Amino acid sequence: MTATTLDPHTPLEAPPHAHRSALWRAGWIRAAWMTALFWGIGLGLVLVFRWWGGWDPLFKWSTITVVATLTAAPIGFLAGLGSFDYWVRYAIGSPTVPEDHSTHGGRTWKDYFRPNTDHKVIGIQYVVTTILFFVAGGLMAMIFRAELARPGMQFVDNQTFNGLVSVHAALMIFLFVIPAFAGLGNYVIPLMIGAPDMAFPRLNALSFWLLPVAGFMMLLSFVVPGGAFATGWTSYAPLASDQPLGQVFFNMGVQWAGASSIMTALNFLVTIITMRAPGMTFWRMPLLVWANFTTSLLVVIATPFIAGSQFFVMFDRVMHTHFFIPEGGGYALGYQHIFWFYSHPAVYIMMLPGFGIASEVISVMARKPIFGYRLMALSLMAILVLGFSVWAHHMFVAGVAPWLRIPMMVTSMVIAVPTGIKVFSWLATIWEGRVHFTTPMLFALGFVSMFVIGGLSGIYLAAVPIDIHVSDTYFVVAHIHYVLFGGSLFTIFAGIYYWFPKMTGRMYDERLGKLHFWMTFVGFNVTFFPMHWLGTQGMPRRVSDYAPRFADWNMAISIASFFLGASIIVFLYNMIVSWARGRRAEANPWRAMTLEWQVSSPPPFFNFDELPQVVGNPYEYGVPGARHAVFNGDRVGLVEEVEARH
Amino acid sequence: MRRGSLVQLVALGVVIGAAATVVALVVPWLPPNAAEERDGIDLVFWFTTAICIGIFSLVGSVILYSVVKFRVRPDDDTDGPPIHGHTGIEILWTAIPAILVTAISVISGIVLVQNDRPGKDNMNVDVLARQFAWTFTYPDHQNLTSSELRLPLGRSVELHFDAADVIHSFWVPEFGQKQDAVPGQDTKLVITPTKIGTYPVICTELCGLGHALMRTSAIVMTPAAFDAWVKKQGEALNAPPGQAGKAVFANNGCASCHTFEAAGATGKVGPDLDKLPAYAKQAGKPLEAFVKESIVDPNAYVQPGFPKGVMPPFNLPADQLDALVSFLTKGSK
Numbered sequence: 007m008t009a010t011t012l013d014p015h016t017p018l019e020a021p022p023h024a025h026r027s028a029l030w031r032a033g034w035i036r037a038a039w040m041t042a043l044f045w046g047i048g049l050g051l052v053l054v055f056r057w058w059g060g061w062d063p064l065f066k067w068s069t070i071t072v073v074a075t076l077t078a079a080p081i082g083f084l085a086g087l088g089s090f091d092y093w094v095r096y097a098i099g100s101p102t103v104p105e106d107h108s109t110h111g112g113r114t115w116k117d118y119f120r121p122n123t124d125h126k127v128i129g130i131q132y133v134v135t136t137i138l139f140f141v142a143g144g145l146m147a148m149i150f151r152a153e154l155a156r157p158g159m160q161f162v163d164n165q166t167f168n169g170l171v172s173v174h175a176a177l178m179i180f181l182f183v184i185p186a187f188a189g190l191g192n193y194v195i196p197l198m199i200g201a202p203d204m205a206f207p208r209l210n211a212l213s214f215w216l217l218p219v220a221g222f223m224m225l226l227s228f229v230v231p232g233g234a235f236a237t238g239w240t241s242y243a244p245l246a247s248d249q250p251l252g253q254v255f256f257n258m259g260v261q262w263a264g265a266s267s268i269m270t271a272l273n274f275l276v277t278i279i280t281m282r283a284p285g286m287t288f289w290r291m292p293l294l295v296w297a298n299f300t301t302s303l304l305v306v307i308a309t310p311f312i313a314g315s316q317f318f319v320m321f322d323r324v325m326h327t328h329f330f331i332p333e334g335g336g337y338a339l340g341y342q343h344i345f346w347f348y349s350h351p352a353v354y355i356m357m358l359p360g361f362g363i364a365s366e367v368i369s370v371m372a373r374k375p376i377f378g379y380r381l382m383a384l385s386l387m388a389i390l391v392l393g394f395s396v397w398a399h400h401m402f403v404a405g406v407a408p409w410l411r412i413p414m415m416v417t418s419m420v421i422a423v424p425t426g427i428k429v430f431s432w433l434a435t436i437w438e439g440r441v442h443f444t445t446p447m448l449f450a451l452g453f454v455s456m457f458v459i460g461g462l463s464g465i466y467l468a469a470v471p472i473d474i475h476v477s478d479t480y481f482v483v484a485h486i487h488y489v490l491f492g493g494s495l496f497t498i499f500a501g502i503y504y505w506f507p508k509m510t511g512r513m514y515d516e517r518l519g520k521l522h523f524w525m526t527f528v529g530f531n532v533t534f535f536p537m538h539w540l541g542t543q544g545m546p547r548r549v550s551d552y553a554p555r556f557a558d559w560n561m562a563i564s565i566a567s568f569f570l571g572a573s574i575i576v577f578l579y580n581m582i583v584s585w586a587r588g589r590r591a592e593a594n595p596w597r598a599m600t601l602e603w604q605v606s607s608p609p610p611f612f613n614f615d616e617l618p619q620v621v622g623n624p625y626e627y628g629v630p631g632a633r634h635a636v637f638n639g640d641r642v643g644l645v646e647e648v649e650a651r652h
Numbered sequence: 653m654r655r656g657s658l659v660q661l662v663a664l665g666v667v668i669g670a671a672a673t674v675v676a677l678v679v680p681w682l683p684p685n686a687a688e689e690r691d692g693i694d695l696v697f698w699f700t701t702a703i704c705i706g707i708f709s710l711v712g713s714v715i716l717y718s719v720v721k722f723r724v725r726p727d728d729d730t731d732g733p734p735i736h737g738h739t740g741i742e743i744l745w746t747a748i749p750a751i752l753v754t755a756i757s758v759i760s761g762i763v764l765v766q767n768d769r770p771g772k773d774n775m776n777v778d779v780l781a782r783q784f785a786w787t788f789t790y791p792d793h794q795n796l797t798s799s800e801l802r803l804p805l806g807r808s809v810e811l812h813f814d815a816a817d818v819i820h821s822f823w824v825p826e827f828g829q830k831q832d833a834v835p836g837q838d839t840k841l842v843i844t845p846t847k848i849g850t851y852p853v854i855c856t857e858l859c860g861l862g863h864a865l866m867r868t869s870a871i872v873m874t875p876a877a878f879d880a881w882v883k884k885q886g887e888a889l890n891a892p893p894g895q896a897g898k899a900v901f902a903n904n905g906c907a908s909c910h911t912f913e914a915a916g917a918t919g920k921v922g923p924d925l926d927k928l929p930a931y932a933k934q935a936g937k938p939l940e941a942f943v944k945e946s947i948v949d950p951n952a953y954v955q956p957g958f959p960k961g962v963m964p965p966f967n968l969p970a971d972q973l974d975a976l977v978s979f980l981t982k983g984s985k
Contacts, residue, residue, distance in 0.1 A: 164861050164862065164863075164864065164921075165861055165959075168858065168861070168863070232959070236860075236861075242818075242819055242857070242858070244818050244835060245818035245819065245858070245859060245860060248817075248818070249860075250959070332835045332836025332837070333836075336836075337836075338819060338834050338835050338836055338837065339834060339837065372722070372732060373730070373731040373732045374731070374732035374734070374735065375734055375736050377736070377737055378736075378737040378738075378742050379736065379737070381737070381742055403821060403830045403831055404819075404834070405813075405831070405832050405834045405837055405839040408768060411764065412764070415757055415760060415761070416757050419753035419754070419756060419757050420750070420753065422749055422753050423746060423750050423753070426745060426746075426749040427742070427745060427746055429711060430745040433711065433715065433718075434735075434738075434741070436714070436715070436718040436722065437656055437714065437718060437722070438654065438655065438656050438722060438732060438733060439718070439722050439732035440722065440724045440728060440730055440731060440732045441718060441719070441722045441723050441724060442724060442726060442728075443719070443723060451715055451719070454711070454715065455711065455712065458707070458708065458711045458712075459708070462704040462707060462708060465700055465703075465704065465753065465756065466697070466704075468756075469696050469700055469756055469757070469760040470760050470761075471692055471693045471696045471763045471767060471828075472693060472696050472697050472700065472760075474693070474767075474828070474829060474830050474831075475693050475697075475825070475828040475829075475830065477830060477856070478821055478823075478830070478856035478857055479823075479856065538681075539679060539681060542681050542682055542683070543680075543825065544683055544825035544854065546823065546854050546855070546856040547856070548858045548863065549863065549864035550864045551864040551865065552864070553852065597729065626734065627731045627732065627734065628731035628732050628733055628734035629734040632734075
């Protein structure tokens with residue numbers, strides 16, 4: 007292998023097809039005209055069909071929007087960017103461009119703005135893009151918190167308010183939490199299992215580029231007549247079947263984001279199953295890999311259900327079907343059953359990778375093996391299975407068959423058991439450890455404590471009589487933010503800080519990192535804890551106006567939320583400045599055992615210049631002489647020697 | 653190696669538990685209890701809270717204790733003891749939570765079954781939810797309708813829900829009971845009021861533009877006062893058209909979206925009904941026909957500046973419709 011001789015910071019002399027004119031070369035110029043061309047094809051298709059059928063009016067904008075703007079144009083954009091070039095060449099029998107992978111690592115900033123098949127570039131593309139959507143979603147929260155600071159209407163009207171709330175949640179869920187985990191996983195999974203890249207690098211590149219399409223679509227809904235989709239991220243039918251045009255931007259945005267998720271999950275599964283380094287048995291895999299393996303199973307099984315539910319809603323609207331419209335024989339509750347059959351597992355899709363990150367960080371920073379490694383992995387599997395049997399706990403007041411509520415309550419309660427095992431095991435890992443309070447560790451411990459509060463409020467919601475009282479109130483808003491902000495977001499931050507040196511080759515500023523943590527931790531609790539009280543006392547969720555007796559707490563919450571919003575500035579400043587000018591990071595600043603830390607920071611193009619031979623468990627801190635892996639270059643006989651010891 | 657002291661840990665746990673208990677008891681977490689069903693709900697709530705305080709104290713004390721006790725300097729590069737697990741303790745923390753959640757489930761199940769069962773002299777009320785108003789019909793009392801839910805004290809009531817357009821949800825925090833109204837499906841809820849007073853009825857399912865304003869009141873009255881109200885309502889509907897129209901206007905919740913001076917209505921979601929003659933002129937239709945059409949088929953003509961498809965069609969009995977039209981045309985100048 008010659009990869010070691012390539013310098014990651016020198017551009018290659020001539021990228022392939024450089025001789026072609028910019029108009030035809032894969033890139034942003036071709037993407038621009040192909041987007042327009044495909045939009046035109048979509049428009050033509052609609053017009054031909056409508057003219058042929060003799061339908062009036064010929065120009066029906068809701069149909070044109072769905073077909074041309076939300077389906078055809080994105081395909082044109084992706085094709086123009088070059089996402090399909092290799093497959094098209096292969097299909098039409100023209101010579102394919104050999105991708106020996108050494109031609110497109112992250113050499114210059116330009117390499118991050120095109121379909122790039124290097125999983126390390128894709129990981130960074132994912133993380134940076136999702137943070138942009140996170141900031142956008144956060145700004146929307148700032149606007150509606152300003153509106154909610156006082157009862158009555160001040161800044162926005164009802165439709166805008168409902169739109170802001172809906173787009174905020176949709177962006178945070180579909181364009182931030184889920185893909186941010188996919189991005190971190192993308193970067194570290196191949197490194198952790200000792201693979202040179204993902205199993206399907208071209209599919210990996212495509213799944214990233216679907217994301218900006220989905221996010222742009224959701225943001226674009228603000229400028230269409232009637233405003234952004236305003237039915238909440240749950241988008242219940244039949245309300246969603248009869249809303250202004252912005253609604254279809256959600257229906258279709260979810261399709262693009264969902265397709266991206268499914269492709270990534272398939273890629274993770276195949277990579278983890280087939281590309282582990284010699285000696286890396288399933289029971290030697292780091293827990294982050296286990297977590298993403300489980301999550302990917304959830305994604306491939308569950309995500310098609312939300313795709314289906316959104317298509318049905320859109321068909322009801324565009325094709326006048328009656329899936330969920332009772333007047334035509336439809337079943338309104340059917341939507342919720344299908345939607346939650348995805349969206350409950352989605353909660354675990356948004357949490358299990360975070361469990362994985364927490365396990366990595368806590369074990370390394372406490373300098374102790376993870377407590378009960380096998381039970382940790384098995385409890386992930388238990389959550390995976392149980393996660394599919396609890397969906398109706400979102401529907402206790404929805405009018406489901408009364409008997410259904412009892413078994414769904416029991417299964418929901420039972421999920422507390424494997425979740426509890428994980429929490430107690432983390433605590434036992436810290437116990438009597440040598441604990442280093444670095445920024446990732448602060449976020450990991452912040453996660454454990456906040457997630458416990460979110461888990462406990464989950465018990466209240468699983469108990470049917472309490473749920474009947476608090477469902478669709480601010481209690482639920484508090485719960486979901488303790489789980490997704492205190493849970494998922496804290497682990498995403500932990501992961502970003504933890505792998506920042508590996509990804510960028512530089513260290514972040516530890517003092518700013520800690521400042522960011524404490525601002526987030528305090529701001530988060532003051533913002534979300536009082537919401538439990540608002541909910542139990544009588545404030546429903548998703549309202550622009552509320553009873554005057556809730557005014558004081560809402561004002562306090564709004565002020566705290568602005569403080570929380572400001573903490574992101576510290577984070578962004580730290581990331582940007584440290585990436586540009588931070589101290590150079592050594593290969594293994596945390597003295598971790600997992601494979602990604604055994605290579606340089608950032609890693610070489612093919613990750614491993616020498617093939618690792620895995621010989622032991624990944625968390626053997628404090629075990630004298632223990633090794634997770636040895637490399638070919640190490641002295642002869644070491645493999646056998648270490649293997650014999652285990 | 654630094655050893656953890658169990659005594660110190662337990663002491664810290666007790667302190668955290670005590671603090672959490674104070675928060676649980678001092679803050680008024682639940683609204684006033686005004687229905688029998690709330691007793692069971694409150695029981696489950698406090699039972700769960702007791703268990704949660706225990707678990708929170710355990711987790712909180714271990715984290716806090718570890719932060720203080722096991723922290724090392726950044727340049728300390730020693731490792732902790734290589735403990736990989738402990739089967740006994742792992743069984744313990746699988747079994748104990750399993751037992752606790754089973755206990756919560758059992759109590760919840762019992763309370764749920766109790767709260768679903770209507771009482772002996774049960775009264776029925778049909779609830780129609782529409783964007784953005786509630787209509788309560790009393791089938792046991794000459795099919796009276798009202799835009800406020802009036803209930804006699806101490807009598808169990810079974811509410812039967814229907815929705816005219818999209819999904820809505822009925823909630824009275826003081827009753828602790830909530831139920832979605834789903835188009836094309838019957839749903840039920842039992843309430844037994846135990847305290848006289850006026851309580852908010854809140855729509856908790858996002859139902860469109862006017863969702864935040866979809867509010868009315870539940871008024872619990874003495875049985876005698878309730879009977880008197882029933883009698884008075886019956887008379888109002890048989891009154892001359894002008895006054896009957898005012899009752900129809902009130903009973904159908906028109907006021908939640910519209911402004912209309914004669915009825916004292918100040919809603920802002922829909923068009924201002926004091927301007928009806930002007931709107932009729934704009935639409936190019938005679939006033940009376942225009943008003944009737946706008947009630948029966950609101951989307952036939954929508955005043956510019958207001959979104960289409962927000963107001964649902966109202967299919968009122970012919971006499972009530974005439975009364976309402978006459979009230980609206982005479983009241984608006």
